[in-house]
Amino acid sequence: MFGLFKKKSKEEALQEKYQKLMEQWHKLSSVNRSESDKIYAEAETVLKSIEALKK
Template identity: 65%
Template sequence: MFGLFKSKSEVEKLQVKYEKLMQKWHKLSTTNRSKSDEVYAEAEAIMNKIESLKNE
């Protein structure tokens, strides 16, 4: 109830985006390998940004 209007931090937003990209990557890995590699690279870039924000 109290977290209803709480805004998400930058790390939380990036984690949600990362999870969505990883789900998309998994689906594409069986049908379109080159596209899945692109999505995976994008997800890894987001993970690196998350780690750098956590280290600050």
């Protein structure tokens, strides 16, 4: 219950954003290829920033 108001760390927030982008990418991959490529590229930049935080 006390974790309800706990702020997420920057890494946790980026992980959540990455997960959402990958879900969008997967849904769009069979419908709109160019849009899915844009979302995948954005997800890759988020992943790189996550890796940079870990170092």
